[in-house]
Amino acid sequence: MSIADNIQRVHERIATACARSGRDASEVTLVAVTKQQSVAAALAAVAAGLQHLGENRVEEAAVKIPPVDAAAAQPLTWHMVGHIQSRKARQVAPLFDIVQSIDSLRLAKRLSRLGHERERDLPALLQINVSGEASKYGLSGYHWHRDAAVHQRLWQEISAIMALPGLEVRGLMTMAPFGAEERVIRRVFADMYALRESLDVRLPVLSMGMTDDFPIAIEEGATMIRVGRAIFGERNK
Numbered sequence: 001m002s003i004a005d006n007i008q009r010v011h012e013r014i015a016t017a018c019a020r021s022g023r024d025a026s027e028v029t030l031v032a033v034t035k036q037q038s039v040a041a042a043l044a045a046v047a048a049g050l051q052h053l054g055e056n057r058v059e060e061a062a063v064k065i066p067p068v069d070a071a072a073a074q075p076l077t078w079h080m081v082g083h084i085q086s087r088k089a090r091q092v093a094p095l096f097d098i099v100q101s102i103d104s105l106r107l108a109k110r111l112s113r114l115g116h117e118r119e120r121d122l123p124a125l126l127q128i129n130v131s132g133e134a135s136k137y138g139l140s141g142y143h144w145h146r147d148a149a150v151h152q153r154l155w156q157e158i159s160a161i162m163a164l165p166g167l168e169v170r171g172l173m174t175m176a177p178f179g180a181e182e183r184v185i186r187r188v189f190a191d192m193y194a195l196r197e198s199l200d201v202r203l204p205v206l207s208m209g210m211t212d213d214f215p216i217a218i219e220e221g222a223t224m225i226r227v228g229r230a231i232f233g234e235r236n237k
């Protein structure tokens with residue numbers, strides 16, 4: 001199977017999941033995650049019609065994005081989806097069009113300060129740890145519907161970040177636990193959707209769902225999915 005064939009198959013699965021949940025496929029943006037993939041692989045995805053690409057490490061992005069942009073026939077939208085170390089924050093805004101992985105008020109403040117050098121606000125999603133796994137980054141949203149203090153703290157963090165200059169917060173991002181049962185994964189996505197609905201602000205983008213779980217995420221309301229392996233095959237370590 002070629003990358004183009006794989007993308008076709010992902011589009012079909014998006015359409016099926018949308019049909020199952022009474023949604024329109026145009027509501028779901030597909031981001032091809034090119035981490036640990038070559039410039040040629042990224043360009044194959046672009047040639048197959050994808051405009052949104054994602055990377056999770058600043059160093060890798062710094063060497064991959066410029067050649068892909070230079071060879072692409074149309075402008076691309078690059079998404080940062082990985083944890084950003086403080087000392088790498090300065091490199092993020094010049095490379096990426098949107099940061100999906102704002103996982104602390106501290107990082108948001110740093111990007112906001114750096115953003116003063118930009119003409120446009122930096123589009124951003126706030127990463128929420130809904131599953132409660134210690135290994136996952138994100139503002140803590142574990143058990144938010146059962147614990148008013150968690151919801152209160154999260155709302156304070158979200159509103160503090162939204163008040164910062166230089167960032168344009170468009171939505172939320174989360175990851176389900178790896179290899180969990182479908183009902184556990186579905187509950188994480190449903191919790192994320194309900195959390196967004198419970199907040200008194202407009203956050204239209206809900207980025208959730210990867211290779212192993214994107215159809216479930218779409219059924220639970222994802223507007224953006226981040227897919228690597230289903231498009232490019234296993235990653236080159």
Ligand SMILES: *Cc1c(COP(=O)(O)O)cnc(C)c1O
Pocket residue numbers: 033035056081082210211212226227228229230
């Ligand atoms: C790697 C990665 C993806 C894509 O994962 P696949 O399982 O290859 O689809 C999506 N989101 C984030 C944050 C990632 O790091």
